[in-house]
Amino acid sequence: MxxxxxxxxxxxxxxxxxxxxxxxxxxxxxxxxxxxxxxxxxxxxxTETMAFAPPADLHETDEAYVVECELPGIAREDIDVEVGEHEVSISGELTACRRAGALRRRGRPTGQFEYRALLPVDVKSAEVTASLVDGVLTVTIPKAQAATPRHVEIQG
Incomplete structure (x- = not known):
């Protein structure tokens, strides 16, 4: 109706x-x-010095967190990786290439970059590894062992 x-x-x-x-x-x-x-x-x-965030993936395995960050054309010396108890930070600077002629269009970012991610559990910051292969920075951050419950005998 x-x-x-x-x-x-x-x-x-x-x-x-x-x-x-x-x-x-x-x-x-x-x-x-x-x-x-x-x-x-x-x-x-x-505004002139603002950092851009490079594309990155953060995934978790049973033993570690793995960050894969795309940094094409950046040398190892220009990248800084810092890992705290609950945070990973990847920063550095991408400088523009010097070429002959006038630049007509810029499609790639230049300047300071920074990627930050919070980690939900404690990590072993002393055992972190990083490698740069084909423009992809891979940072492996091992997890700290959580306290496992166990039975405690009462003395006395």
């Missing part, structure tokens, strides 16, 4: 009702955030 359509002439704006109250609040919030982001982006000296 179809119900009849009720139609009032004109939209809510034409009837003088304006935006519904939640929409007005969302629009004000949107305008304030837009103003904040514009002012932060254009007045901050950090």
């Amino acid at each position: 179809n119900l009849p359509i009720r139609h009032r002439s004109g939209s809510p704006w034409e009837r003088g009702m304006g935006w519904p109250q939640p929409m007005v609040e969302f629009q004000e919030l949107f305008d304030r955030m837009n103003h904040f982001l514009e002012s932060a982006a254009f007045t901050s000296p950090l």
Whole structure:
């Protein structure tokens, strides 16, 4: 069974009702955030030195976490890998190649890069290994052994 359509002439704006109250609040919030982001982006000296994040995968095995980070054209000496108890950080700098002629289009990022990831468990930072093969940096971070429950005898 179809119900009849009720139609009032004109939209809510034409009837003088304006935006519904939640929409007005969302629009004000949107305008304030837009103003904040514009002012932060254009007045901050950090925009020229902001780091980009290279593409990377983080996967977990039973024994370790493995980070595979794409860093084509970057020498081993220009990459810094730091591992803490619950965090891995890969940073460095990619400099632009010097070529003859005028650059017409840049499609690859240059400058500082940084990849950070939080690790959910403690790791053995002394046993971390890293290798750079064919532009892919592979960092293997062994997990620390969790305390296994065991029965404790009460003395005395």
